[in-house]
Amino acid sequence: MEACVHPSSVVESGARLGRDVVVGPFCVVGAQTELGEGVELASHAIVTGATRIGPGTRIFSFACVGSSAQDLKAVGEAGSLSIGSDCIIREGVTVNVGTPGGGSETRIGNRCALLAYSHVAHDCRLGDGVVLSNNVLLGGHAEIGDHVMIGGASAVHQHARIGAHAFVAAMSGVEGDVAPFMLAAGNRAHLFGLNLVGLQRRGFSPERISRLKAAYRLLFGRRETGEAASLAERIETLADLHEGNEDIGLLVDFLRPASNRPLCAPRAGAIASR
Structure with a gap:
């Protein structure tokens, strides 16, 4: 017709x-x-x-x-x-x-x-x-990856990036980059862990989710006394531990390049410097 x-x-x-x-x-x-x-x-x-x-x-x-x-x-x-x-x-x-x-x-x-x-x-x-x-x-x-969901009345700063499979909760103010698979919320937004509900809905297996949880802990977990590994060093450690894994590769590829914005991280310094 x-x-x-x-x-x-x-x-x-x-x-x-x-x-x-x-x-x-x-x-x-x-x-x-x-x-x-x-x-x-x-x-x-x-x-x-x-x-x-x-x-x-x-x-x-x-x-x-x-x-x-x-x-x-x-x-x-x-x-x-x-x-x-x-x-x-x-x-x-x-x-x-x-x-x-x-x-x-x-x-x-x-x-x-x-x-x-x-x-x-x-x-x-x-x-x-x-x-x-x-x-x-x-x-x-702004750059928004595949299968990202952003809740109502949220605002994303110019030049900010949100990685694939991430979730931003309603009424959040996103100043920094949100890494793939993560859950971010708040004003200003910070991480609350993985976007578990979204990953499960998209059919991610328990093994894939477990691996991403370990990656989150390595990147953003509390540092032991005396540890001073930079974020860049932790990214490379993650890449070496899971070389060839598609999910970890997506995460590493997002985090490695220089960015116009800081990185959204867990609270206690809600936005972490690179």
């Missing part, structure tokens, strides 16, 4: 609409926009800018997707936005395009759910299966 566009909507010349696209009443689709097969726009949705929406994604009323960056240094500079397949973008969500200072692209993976009134700022990178609960705010250049 060809695209079905309600007569009250505006689809600008140049927009590309795939098969089975449905554009509801009073929508606006910009000239540079591409809507993949089966995309649905509810009434009053706006998709604009150099925006590409993957197949099967649904965008609800009053969402504004592909608008220019809210970065005063980038006024008038046009970047792009890429959203994957089978995503859900609920009411009032705002997603901004990228800027030249951040690679010129905002990118959202497949099967993500952006719940009502959440915000994805310029140059953010979201992996697959990410859930942003209501009123979550992502600052510019």
Whole structure:
């Protein structure tokens, strides 16, 4: 079936609409926009800018997707936005395009759910299966790994990273990087251990979870008197002990590189220096 566009909507010349696209009443689709097969726009949705929406994604009323960056240094500079397949973008969500200072692209993976009134700022990178609960705010250049869930009314600082399979509890203020598999909460956020519920729901075996618990203790556990191993040394010890293990490799690869933000750690110095 060809695209079905309600007569009250505006689809600008140049927009590309795939098969089975449905554009509801009073929508606006910009000239540079591409809507993949089966995309649905509810009434009053706006998709604009150099925006590409993957197949099967649904965008609800009053969402504004592909608008220019809210970065005063980038006024008038046009970047792009890429959203994957089978995503859900609920009411009032705002997603901004990228800027030249951040690679010129905002990118959202497949099967993500952006719940009502959440915000994805310029140059953010979201992996697959990410859930942003209501009123979550992502600052510019934030990087969110696969299967991360962020609780309602939380805010993530610009340039912060949240690793795959992590969970951020509601009403948290995330200033620093949250390592993969971890549970973070609070204002300002600190670690409470592993995201055990999320890992179990995704089918992680007891053996995998046990190995990640041991990794957590090595990285963040209390140091014995006289021990002075730096975080960098503990990371390398972890890598040596579990060489070739995929989960530990993901954790080590997240922690090794230099970062713009400090590392989120357990309380007693809620944010640990690198």
